Amino acid sequence: xxxxxxxxxxxxxxxxxxxxxxxxxxxxxxxxxxxxxxxxxxxxxxxxxxxxxxxxxxxxxxxxxxxxxxxxxxxxxxxxxxxxxxxxxxxxxxxxxxxxxxxxxxxxxxxxxxxxxxxxxxxxxxxxxxxxxxxxxxxxxxxxxxxxxxxxxxxxxxxxxxxxxxxxxxxxxxxxxxxxxxxxxxxxxxxxxxxxxxxxxxxxxxxxxxxxxxxxxxxxxxxxxxxxxxxxxxxxxxxxxxxxxxxxxxxxxxxxx
Amino acid sequence: xxxxxxxxxxxxxxxxxxxxxxxxxxxxxxxxxxxxxxxxxxxxxxxxxxxxxxxxxxxxxxxxxxxxxxxxxxxxxxxxxxxxxxxxxxxxxxxxxxxxxxxxxxxxxxxxxxxxxxxxxxxxxxxxxxxxxxxxxxxxxxxxxxxxxxxxxxxxxxxxxxxxxxxxxxxxxxxxxxxxxxxxxxxxxxxxxxxxxxxxxxxxxxxxxxxxxxxxxxxxxxxxxxxxxxxxxxxxxxxxxxxxxxxxxxxxxxxxxxxxxxxxxxxxxxxxxxxxxxxxxxxxxxxxxxxxxxxxxxxxxxxxxxxxxxxxxxxxxxxxxxxxxxxxxxxxxxxxxxxxxxxxxxxxxxxxxxxxxxxxxxxxxxxxxxxxxxxxxxxxxxxxxxxxxxxxxxxxxxxxxxxxxxxxxxxxxxxxxxxxxxxxxxxxxxxxxxxxxxxxxxxxxxxxxxxxxxxxxxxxxxxxxxxxxxxxxxxxxxxxxxxxxxxxxxxxxxxxxxxxxxxxxxxxxxxxxxxxxxxxxxxxxxxxxxxxxxxxxxxxxxxxxxxxxxxxxxxxxxxxxxxxxxxxxxxxxxxxxxxxxxxxxxxxxxxxxx
Numbered sequence: 042x043x044x045x046x047x048x049x050x051x052x053x054x055x056x057x058x059x060x061x062x063x064x065x066x067x068x069x070x071x072x073x074x075x076x077x078x079x080x081x082x083x084x085x086x087x088x089x090x091x092x093x094x095x096x097x098x099x100x101x102x103x104x105x106x107x108x109x110x111x112x113x114x115x116x117x118x119x120x121x122x123x124x125x126x127x128x129x130x131x132x133x134x135x136x137x138x139x140x141x142x143x144x145x146x147x148x149x150x151x152x153x154x155x156x157x158x159x160x161x162x163x164x165x166x167x168x169x170x171x172x173x174x175x176x177x178x179x180x181x182x183x184x185x186x187x188x189x190x191x192x193x194x195x196x197x198x199x200x201x202x203x204x205x206x207x208x209x210x211x212x213x214x215x216x217x218x219x220x221x222x223x224x225x226x227x228x229x230x231x232x233x234x235x236x237x238x239x240x241x242x243x244x245x246x247x248x249x250x251x252x253x254x255x256x257x258x259x260x261x262x263x264x265x266x267x268x269x270x271x272x273x274x275x276x277x278x279x280x281x282x283x284x285x286x287x288x289x290x291x292x293x294x295x296x297x298x
Numbered sequence: 299x300x301x302x303x304x305x306x307x308x309x310x311x312x313x314x315x316x317x318x319x320x321x322x323x324x325x326x327x328x329x330x331x332x333x334x335x336x337x338x339x340x341x342x343x344x345x346x347x348x349x350x351x352x353x354x355x356x357x358x359x360x361x362x363x364x365x366x367x368x369x370x371x372x373x374x375x376x377x378x379x380x381x382x383x384x385x386x387x388x389x390x391x392x393x394x395x396x397x398x399x400x401x402x403x404x405x406x407x408x409x410x411x412x413x414x415x416x417x418x419x420x421x422x423x424x425x426x427x428x429x430x431x432x433x434x435x436x437x438x439x440x441x442x443x444x445x446x447x448x449x450x451x452x453x454x455x456x457x458x459x460x461x462x463x464x465x466x467x468x469x470x471x472x473x474x475x476x477x478x479x480x481x482x483x484x485x486x487x488x489x490x491x492x493x494x495x496x497x498x499x500x501x502x503x504x505x506x507x508x509x510x511x512x513x514x515x516x517x518x519x520x521x522x523x524x525x526x527x528x529x530x531x532x533x534x535x536x537x538x539x540x541x542x543x544x545x546x547x548x549x550x551x552x553x554x555x556x557x558x559x560x561x562x563x564x565x566x567x568x569x570x571x572x573x574x575x576x577x578x579x580x581x582x583x584x585x586x587x588x589x590x591x592x593x594x595x596x597x598x599x600x601x602x603x604x605x606x607x608x609x610x611x612x613x614x615x616x617x618x619x620x621x622x623x624x625x626x627x628x629x630x631x632x633x634x635x636x637x638x639x640x641x642x643x644x645x646x647x648x649x650x651x652x653x654x655x656x657x658x659x660x661x662x663x664x665x666x667x668x669x670x671x672x673x674x675x676x677x678x679x680x681x682x683x684x685x686x687x688x689x690x691x692x693x694x695x696x697x698x699x700x701x702x703x704x705x706x707x708x709x710x711x712x713x714x715x716x717x718x719x720x721x722x723x724x725x726x727x728x729x730x731x732x733x734x735x736x737x738x739x740x741x742x743x744x745x746x747x748x749x750x751x752x753x754x755x756x757x758x759x760x761x762x763x764x765x766x767x768x769x770x771x772x773x774x775x776x777x778x779x780x781x782x783x784x785x786x787x788x789x790x791x792x793x794x795x796x797x798x799x800x801x802x803x804x805x806x807x808x809x810x811x812x813x814x815x816x817x818x819x820x821x822x823x824x825x826x827x828x829x830x831x832x833x834x835x836x837x838x839x840x841x842x843x844x845x846x847x848x849x850x851x852x853x854x855x856x857x858x859x860x861x862x863x864x865x866x867x868x869x870x871x872x873x874x875x876x877x878x879x880x881x882x883x884x885x886x887x888x889x890x891x892x
Contacts, residue, residue: 057886108330115334226341229373229386232334 042094042189043149044085046118047142047156047169050102050109051075054161063264074109077157079224080217084187085155086117087222092189094152095119099145101138103127107240114235115227121240126255129245134257139171141255144248146176153194154214158183166216173214181207183218306633307626309652310717312799313763314731319810322803323625325617325892326811328391335392339399342372347403354406354527355691357519359486362409362529363443370440375414379422380640384435390627394569394620401573404695405527411570412483412528413437416563417444420492420504423642424547424555429506433490445488447479447507447533448556455708457494457556458502462535464495472539473497473505475513479533485516486529493533494552501550505540513538524694558646561653563703564660568620571663571699574692575613575670580889581689582606582674585681587888602677603881604874607829609670610884611877614826614892615834616663618803623655654716658796661706664699671696710792711785717795718774718781732771735764739861747868751817751824754871755805755831761865762801762838766794768861769845776849787848790841797834804830823892825880832871839866 052058053071060066074082085096097120098113100106110121124141126133146154156169166182173180185204186197189211198205199218227235245255276283292298307315328336346368347354353361369375377393379385393414400407418437421429421444436442453459462477475495482491491507491514507514517532547555583606586597596602630648631639638644649656671693675682682689700706721728747757773787781788808823817824839862846858883891 111330112334226338226345226372227334228371229335229338229377229388229392231373232331232338233386233388235334236331 042088042092042152044089044094044096045146045149045151045154046078046081046085046096046098046113047154047172048078048082048098048100048109048113049075049157049160049162049168050100050106051160051162058266060264060266063261065264072105072109074112075157075160075162077159077161077217077219079157080219080221081155081157082113082116082118083222083224084217085153086225088153088187088189089119097122099142100124101126101133101141110240111235112227114238114240115231116225117231118238120238122243123240124243124245124248126245129252130255132257132261133255134259135165135167135171136258137255138168139175141245141248141250142168142172143175144245144250145243146172147248150212152211153189154178154212156214156216158216158218169214169216176214178212178214179209180214180216181209182216184215185218185220187215187221306629308720308725309626310654310720310726312802313717313766313795314727317802317806319806319808319813322622322806322810323391323628324807324810325621326807326814327625328395332391332395335388336395336399338372339374339396342369342374343400343403347406351404351406351527351691355404357486357526357529359529362406362527363440363487365406366410366413366443367440369410370438374410375418375440376438378414378419379434379438380430380642383422383430384438386438390624390631391621394566394624397566397569398573398576401570402577403527404691405525407570407573408525408528409484411566412446413440413444413488415566416446416559417484417488417490417492419562420446420546420555420559421506423558423646424504425506425642428543429546433506437490442489443484443487445482445484445491445533446559447482447491447493449480449482450478451480455705458553460494460496460502462493462495463499464497464503464505464540466497466542467539470542472541473545475505475507475535475538475540477535479535481520481530482516482533483528483530485531485533486519491533492546492555493535494556495535497549502552502556503549504546504552504555506544506546507533507535507538507540508544511539522698524691524697526694558650560704561650561656562646564656564709565620565623565649565652567699567703568616568656568659568663569624571660571667572613572617572620574696574699575609575616575663575667576890578667578670578674578689578692579606579609579613579884581692582609582670582677583884583888585674585689586677587885589679596677597881597885600878603885604877605673605677606884607877607880608833609673610880610890611826611829611833612666612669613890614823615800615804615830616659616666618807619655619800620659620663622803622806623652623659626652626655654713654795655799657704657709657712657716658792658799660703661700661709661792662796662800664696664706667699668696707789710789711782713792713795714770714788715782717770721774728767728770729774732767732774735767735771739764739768739864742864744864744867751812752805752809752827754868755801755827758831758835758868759798759801759805761868762794762798762835765838765842765862765865766791766798768858768865769794769842772849772858773845784848787845790845794838794841797838801831801834822880822883825876826892828871829873829876829880832873835866835868 050072053073056070089096096118098110098118099122101124106123114121159166170180181196181198183199184196185199188195192211194209194213196207198207276286347365350361373386376385377388377396381387400410421433437444448457450460464473464475467474489509493505493507497503513536515534520530586602587595589596627649634644674689675693678689681687720726747753770791777784804827808827811820811823842862850858
């Protein structure tokens, strides 16, 4: 099977977000593989181990993304592709990424593409579905189980806590939800091998794309941090009175009822 | 993985040689692979070990065995084992990073360290082909677990005074061992013990003893102050039958194995000390940011900041020093041929060249750890005294580090002792330098260092080296061969020498970093260096003064003290202000940050 994983690097979950001049500061920040993409990598490796074939990890990013790709290789992926947009794309959005990936897949015949359900930074969850749409293949989001029999993928899809059982023909793109598997740690032998695995570097030029082709369709108007959490309030008095007060506060003050 | 340098430094050579930042390996030189190895270890410890700490503290050792096997699957047991025996043969920086990242696992880091270090390495370094093939592949996966049995009830620091005896049986097939080995880490579940015994009561020799051999048993679990997650028992040998092929190394040469392994054990403990200290600082900083008194987080008080900054600066100096030592091993191994690299004894020799550095790292890093956890408890106030806080366990776990692998006192005595030996053998020109110094001091004019970054620190370092030579030269001249009876003076010298090594390591690391990426990005490193160097210099001055007063009297003493004053004249750094700056970043990041 020809298996592809879409990977994005995101801020380490321990990083503090600092906004200055309308941008999120990333100077000196630690990056990790988007945690949902780790489920995708793990699943890809397991499917390959079961059905044979090859796992290729693809990212649209910058020079620094090599670290996350090497980590995926250390986990057990076979090949990696870094599409470096640093020089060509100032502010890409989901459209840009999907468009670039479409061009990348033009001459490929994937059986299975796996992506994370969402990236934990911008949490749009769009790149996977948009890419499938552009490639004209089926997609299933938020999957929690995947079995492939012959040319059919049998999938458990998380639907707000319920499970939907889906069967789709290959090729298919799936986005991975927590619960699908337990991603492995890259082993030390894996890390040493990863150094020698192929990592291809491309620019959009190599995909026959111009800067105009991939220009973002959206514009970021403002970036700001959520308001600081305020101290809670403890209601006092008789239980009935407390309930009444709570309801009126939710109605009049919080305006959520 | 690290580049090899052409310049090779002698052990102890830092006292007399001119060294630049480019000559040393620093944490900033770690490669992406090093960082990935560190990350895997960290994730394993946080994801698998930490959730089990309560079970481990409760002596549920099934978990220890299980966790070691899991660590083995990830390759975390095979770093120092050659590839042909199922290991990974990683460089020493990688294996050191594994050790550092295991430290927050508390007692389990001792379980891991005893297995991969003192348990397995005697076979890696000194085993013959059959022994290596038989044991190493299984040790690298965790299928077999190793332990090291040197200490006895009557012989601790005096390891060669062991009473355990070995006697060849009449058939000539087995050695019969009798005796007790005390405080053996991993003894509840270890399959293989490296045991020292005296053949016919005189030839000190190492043996590979399997748990299942007849006559081998362990005593009850000891009740310890800390590292309760590790197993500690007595190994009992009652007419234990050890096949002759399990004699390790050479008959009567057990001390070679023991001392080489102690060297390795020492630098590994130092690295563990750095790892534990970093965790201590992190735990303390998170707490003081959270804890409010008088309506404000206690991290806003400058006294709290002073503690955090002193801890962080000490960690920086120790981290710089231990990785510099690891770099020295790497450089030396880089000069070995492939053939030599396959011979474990050559690797052990490369490490033994730096026994002075290993000893110094051991006592300064373990004392850094003890200081850090002590202050971390203090910052927690009463909560730090309560068992539900991690810092309470860290405090208890830390204490043993100053005792095992040679007490810090023994390690201190070894430093001037070894330096003197090297000087006598002509390996280090210490005596010549000391003699030249006398004349230099007569002529010496006060000097004012420049104001560029590190100029003041380099000036203090230069003078600190002279102060060490002054003290050491004087003591050697006065006491000659009887110097070993003057333990207080030896310890003062050991402290001064170690401070010089730490100061210099911090300066060189910061210098190298500034050369590579500029002053702005290395502000924190510069602050750490300025604070550490100033405070270390003050300690050196006090030690030197006490030493001179003990050795000389009358006019000679007054002359010596005046020389010392010349060497210590300087405009001191305002450490209070610098520490506030250091603390600001630590408080913001809630961890050790460079």
